[in-house]
Amino acid sequence: xxxxxxxxxxxxxxxxxxxxxxxxxxxxxxxxxxxxxxxxxxxxxxxxxxxxxxxxxxxxxxxxxxxxxxxxxxxxxxxxxxxxxxxxxxxxxxxxxxxxxxxxxxxxxxxxxxxxxxxxxxxxxxxxxxxxxxxxxxxxxxxxxxxxxxxxxxxxxxxxxxxxxxxxxxxxxxxxxxxxxxxxxxxxxxxxxxxxxxxxxxxxxxxxxxxxxxxxxxxxxxxxxxxxxxxxxxxxxxxxxxxxxxxxxxxxxxxxxxxxxx
Numbered sequence: 001x002x003x004x005x006x007x008x009x010x011x012x013x014x015x016x017x018x019x020x021x022x023x024x025x026x027x028x029x030x031x032x033x034x035x036x037x038x039x040x041x042x043x044x045x046x047x048x049x050x051x052x053x054x055x056x057x058x059x060x061x062x063x064x065x066x067x068x069x070x071x072x073x074x075x076x077x078x079x080x081x082x083x084x085x086x087x088x089x090x091x092x093x094x095x096x097x098x099x100x101x102x103x104x105x106x107x108x109x110x111x112x113x114x115x116x117x118x119x120x121x122x123x124x125x126x127x128x129x130x131x132x133x134x135x136x137x138x139x140x141x142x143x144x145x146x147x148x149x150x151x152x153x154x155x156x157x158x159x160x161x162x163x164x165x166x167x168x169x170x171x172x173x174x175x176x177x178x179x180x181x182x183x184x185x186x187x188x189x190x191x192x193x194x195x196x197x198x199x200x201x202x203x204x205x206x207x208x209x210x211x212x213x214x215x216x217x218x219x220x221x222x223x224x225x226x227x228x229x230x231x232x233x234x235x236x237x238x239x240x241x242x243x244x245x246x247x248x249x250x251x252x253x254x255x256x257x258x259x260x261x262x
Contacts, residue, residue: 008093120253124150
């Protein structure tokens, strides 16, 4: 995971909050306030905001990425609670270093770009944001569970609408495949390809390969979901699979949103 963008957050704290306000904000995060107790603002000979933030910098520099990420996110949330007008400024300065806000969650674009929310069912937004936040924080099993939960919420709605039976009696993989078939996603794709003059043989080949890829992605997510347990971000290969699972869930959700009922 890329380094937490503390620099832009620090600059925004300096420019928009008082000495006491900065202390209050970082007090909600995982900062040892005892180490800051000697830094007080006085009419003469007191500490400056620069000295206060330098002491905070020192603590953040000793944290691992997960801990530093939580501090940065909490600080941003508290900053926006006190001054909602800072949202556009923080969005601007953080986007320069490839970070974005989703709600009040601070996420690296490489994990999740909030623009993708516009392309998936609204009922899946909360779980997808949760999955990205947990992946950022190294909670791999939690991220996977949330990714699968995003699909579950949409698939259950399709099962109900098309009277497909009890979704709990089917595997995760089967539920996704039946939902894709029920909404006619493959047929819609074929119609669009015919509209740009694809041959029937090419349409069939693409549809078969796409269907196979989605089926395999659903299987991998299903298998990981049943065996992950309480796993955190210590194995790079496993972390990569969970990252892929989030991307697969977004791909499947974009296919499942091809209907106006969502």
